[in-house]
Amino acid sequence: MNTGTPALTIRALRVRRAAREVIEVPHLEVGAGETVAVLGPNGAGKSTLLLAAALLLPADGEISVFSEAARRNVQVRLRRQTATVFQDAALLDMTVRQNVEVALAMHGVGKAERRVRAEEWLGRLGVAHLAGQRGHAVSGGEAQRVSLARAFAVRPRLLFLDEPFAGVDHATRATLTGELRTLLAAEGTAALFATHDHSEALLLAERVVLLDLGRPLQVGLAAEVLARPESVRAARFLGFSVLGPASCALLGLRPVEGVSHAAVAPEAARLEAGGVPAVVRRVEAGSGVGRLLVELASGDTLAIGQPIEALRDSSMAAGCEVPVMVDQARAVWLAR
Amino acid sequence: MDLLLDALREAMRLLRTGDGEVYSITLRTALITGASTLVAALVGLPLWLGIALGRFPGQRVLLAIANAGTGFPPVVAGLLVAVLLWRSGPLGALGLIYTPWAMVIAQALIATPLVVSFAAAGVMALPPALHFQIRAMGADRMQYLWLVAREARLALFVAVMAGFGGVVSEVGAAMMVGGNLAGETRVLTTAAVPEVNRGNFGTALALGLILLIFVVMVSAMLTTGQARVQRR
Structure with a gap:
């Protein structure tokens, strides 16, 4: 799967917070259409790594999206090739449909097509019936479905998923994980997926990066890493x-x-x-x-x-x- | 009690008989406080954007100054503007002292920190994930600012209401830079003060009552607007 132009390339990435290096990743690559899971315990730095990779946090080092270096002046354009789903669905205080449409508007999609695509994706995620409801009035699981619809509607080439199902109940989580797997395969979208759940990583990702204290402990094929740890940690x-x-x-x-x-x-x-x-x-x-x-x-x-x-x-x-x-x-x- | 009833009767008489001077004072009060609030909103909201969303050294200091400004004594604001606009002062050539413009400047100086502080607090209370989400959707700077302002619209509304509340009842600065000139700079608050000094409590209370009615009406309008904004 990891062939052609990589969707994401990270080299010598360092993120500092309060004069302390919290992330230090020498190299990480996500191939086109590939899903890579960043697996680690709470506080390992998964979200920080994801935010930096999504060009949402200042960081030292090199980040390239589809081989284009993420210089400051092109970051907005590069972000428009990607989408991010957060643990907190962070729906805006507007209707569910508008939440999807506003993302499409930022990608320059015309008004008529916005509506069509918003309804198509809300339907695919099973939340079309919520289109007219306020974003803040839907349940956690529904909000995450809307968040996924918003992300996929812009047809991203690269998706960042920051523990998107951590806040929903077990049954919803299992269903959403399965649906996400189907969508990623159907759309051919590359993804960098942060999780602390081994089974989620195994189900969704081809490769896994084990992250601990902001540094990769082990990188490899998901099944191999999860079955054969290389270090005590x-x-x-x-x-x-x-x-x-x-x-x-x-x-x-x-x-x-x-x-x-x-x-x-x-x-x-x-x-x-x-x-x-x-x-x-x-x-x-x-x-x-x-x-x-x-x-x-x-x-x-x-x-x-x-x-x-x-x-x-x-x-x-x-x-x-x-x-x-x-x-x-x-x-x-x-x-x- | 009699004094209060007399005041109420006097207020009703002034309103019923259509006392031209009272209507003119009330209209002037509305115009000057409205203009001051508008100026404070126009100056304060961009300042708020810079302070709440920017990343620069001294950001916290600026916010602390804005917060401290919420307790800025109106008399000091009036004194500052009076010194600047005084005929022999640095801006004396503009000839603004004892004009409604001087009152607008002084009152805007009082209202701006209120607008900045309330608005900044509202934006900072938004969930951090929301800021990331808006940028992650591919928002450029203007789209980001627009969506953040939209999400914080209630706080911005409250900020403007706080600015209005800060100036509508203010008397010290208005007196100092306006001079309470009949037909020119006399507003409801400054008109009430000399009436009290002369012992005309009835008229003073009547003016106070009219001011109260004015404030309640404006607040009711703003609250209706707030509810509409919330529904949007």
């Missing part, structure tokens, strides 16, 4: 348990040469009779699947994926002893 953010040499020996994990730490995904660990004894510390809820966190005799914590119903069992209460095992073949050895 990346592993921890991705929900892997990081086990030291003592834990590895305890669990019978044989390290590859030169490395001593293993990352274990919750799905690679299980409760099994005859396993290594560990003490339950707490349970964590997830959607459908939860995690049981146990402490090994070596002091490391191991997360074990479990169905939510199983976690309600009294044998999994904090302080209980459980036998655990780890699938050797699924352990990821960490070089750093």
Whole structure:
């Protein structure tokens, strides 16, 4: 997918705030039609990176949109090749239809065509019935649909998505993610997508940039990055348990040469009779699947994926002893 | 109580009999406060745009000055304008002292910080995402300013109302630079002061009542306008 003129090229990007460097990205590219997810915990700098890339924040370094350097005097024109959807839908205090039309007006679209395109896109996003309502009067999920309609209506060649579904309920989020995937594929729009949700990144993006403290930790194909963290920090953010040499020996994990730490995904660990004894510390809820966190005799914590119903069992209460095992073949050895 | 009733009777008599002088004073009050508010809006709103949306060193200092200006004593404003326009002053050659223009200048000086401060507060209260969103839509500078002003239109309306409120009841500066000349610079507030000095409380209260009716009418008009702006 990453062929031809890149939609976005970033080189030596630095963003400073209060005399502190909050973003430092040596290189990042989004190919034409490609979706790249910027994945990181809260405070990693995802939004700041996105705002800088969207030419909405002053930054040092080079940013090119479709190979045109984003010099100060061309930034408005370049922004008109892009669109941005924010976590806060930020609808203007006018009708839903006008919210879409005003964006089209800024792109020089004539009045008659504005109306047609606004209605077309509100219809495609399933909010045509809200066209006459005030932007401030619609629900969070509806506002995000309007925001997406506003973004797609201007036919952007590059879309910036800053955790667009973070503020909506789980079911709406799942639906919107699916719809967004379809739209991106149908329109062939390149996208840079900030999220802290692994499954969103996996579903939408071809490639993932793991961002931590404003710096990329790991960049690669989405499935590869999410399955094979390369560092302790990346592993921890991705929900892997990081086990030291003592834990590895305890669990019978044989390290590859030169490395001593293993990352274990919750799905690679299980409760099994005859396993290594560990003490339950707490349970964590997830959607459908939860995690049981146990402490090994070596002091490391191991997360074990479990169905939510199983976690309600009294044998999994904090302080209980459980036998655990780890699938050797699924352990990821960490070089750093 | 009798004094108040007498005042009410006197006010009604003045209004009923169509006292030419009272109507002329009321009309002059409307024109001078209207002009002052207009000048304050024309000067204050661009200043507000610069202060609220610009990024330059000293921005906070300017806003602090505007905020402090909301408490600018009208007498000091009047004194400043009087010194400037006095016949031997730097702008004395313009011959504006003791004219309605001098009153408009002094009152605009009082109203402008009110307009700037209220309007800036309204714009700064807009969600930060909105500023990013407008620029992200591809707005150029003018489109950005227009949309921000549109989003903050209620605050701008309130700012203009605050400016009007600041000058309509003001008497010190108007007296100092206008001189309360009958038929020329006498307005409702300055007309009431000498009546009190002479002990004509009835007439003074009547003028006060007319001023109150005037303020209520203008406020009602502005509130209706505000509601229309809100619906748009």
